[in-house]
Amino acid sequence: MIIIGAGIAGLAAGCYAQMNGYRTKIFELHNQPGGLCTAWQRRGYTFDGCIHYLFGSGPGQPFYQLWQELGAIQGRQFVHHDQLTTPYQYWQRIYGRAIYNAEEIQESGILIDQLEQFYPGIKADIEFVDVATPLSYERYTGNWQGSSCGWLLNKQTMPLLITGLPKTLPGLHHFYQIGQWVEPGGSVPVVAMSGRNIIQQICHEDRKTFMTTIPQ
Structure with missing residues (x-):
C-alpha cells in the first residue's frame, strides 16, 4: 500500500x-x-x-x-x-477602525490570563503577541469567512x-x-x-x- x-x-x-x-x-x-x-x-x-x-x-x-x-x-x-470564538461579521464590521486593534489586544489578554492559570510564569516569557482574527484567516488562507x-x-x-x-x-x-x-x-x-x-x-x-x- x-x-x-x-x-x-x-x-x-x-x-x-x-x-x-x-x-x-x-x-x-x-x-x-x-x-x-x-x-x-x-x-x-x-x-x-x-x-x-x-x-x-x-x-x-x-x-x-x-x-x-x-x-x-x-x-x-x-x-x-x-x-474563544467570535463571529466573522463582527470583525468585518469593525475592520479599519480603532476598536479593531483594541479588540485584538483584549482577546490576547484574556487568552494569556487563561494560559497563566495552567502554566504559571508564561506571561513573563512572552516577548511578542500577534492576534489572528477570522479576517486574518480569510486573508492568508482564502478560507470562507475565515474558518x-x-x-x-x-x-x-x-x-x-x-x-x-x-x-x-x-x-x-x-x-x-x-x-x-x-x-x-x-x-x-x-x-x-x-x-x-x-x-x-x-x-x-x-x-x-x-x-x-x-x-x-
Missing part, C-alpha cells in the same frame, strides 16, 4: 494498515513527518505550522480510543482550555459531517483520498480518524475483519 503524504491522516492510515496486515510505504515531500502539525525554528524561536484542535480527545470522549490505538496519548494528559479548519460549519456543510465526501475519483481504481479537505469539520482528531476510516473501508472491500490494537 502506497501512502502519499506523511501528515496526520497518512500516518494514521499507515498505522491502521499495518495493524491489519498490509505492507505500507509512506512518501513525504518534507524532510520530516507530521504535515501541518510540524514546526520550524528561526533565530531561536519555534513556530507551529498551524493551530491544532484536539477537541473530543479526553477520557470518555469520542476520539480518545483513536489516540489510544495510535499510541499517541499513553502517559500524557489533556488540558482543556475554553474555546480556521478550512470548513465552516453551517446549514449546508453540517450534513456532510454525517454523509461525508467521496473518497475516490472516477477512473482511478484503488485510489483513496483522506485528510483535511475530504473531512468536513477539520481538526487533528478528525483528520486522524480519516486515516482510520479509509483502512476500515479497504478491509471491508477486501473482505477482511478490521482489527485494532492498543499499544501498552
Whole structure:
C-alpha cells in the first residue's frame, strides 16, 4: 500500500494498515513527518505550522480510543482550555477602525490570563503577541469567512459531517483520498480518524475483519 503524504491522516492510515496486515510505504515531500502539525525554528524561536484542535480527545470522549490505538496519548494528559470564538461579521464590521486593534489586544489578554492559570510564569516569557482574527484567516488562507479548519460549519456543510465526501475519483481504481479537505469539520482528531476510516473501508472491500490494537 502506497501512502502519499506523511501528515496526520497518512500516518494514521499507515498505522491502521499495518495493524491489519498490509505492507505500507509512506512518501513525504518534507524532510520530516507530521504535515501541518510540524514546526520550524528561526533565530531561536519555534513556530507551529498551524493551530491544532484536539477537541473530543479526553477520557470518555469520542476520539480518545483513536489516540489510544495510535499510541499517541499513553502517559500524557489533556488540558482543556475554553474555546474563544467570535463571529466573522463582527470583525468585518469593525475592520479599519480603532476598536479593531483594541479588540485584538483584549482577546490576547484574556487568552494569556487563561494560559497563566495552567502554566504559571508564561506571561513573563512572552516577548511578542500577534492576534489572528477570522479576517486574518480569510486573508492568508482564502478560507470562507475565515474558518480556521478550512470548513465552516453551517446549514449546508453540517450534513456532510454525517454523509461525508467521496473518497475516490472516477477512473482511478484503488485510489483513496483522506485528510483535511475530504473531512468536513477539520481538526487533528478528525483528520486522524480519516486515516482510520479509509483502512476500515479497504478491509471491508477486501473482505477482511478490521482489527485494532492498543499499544501498552
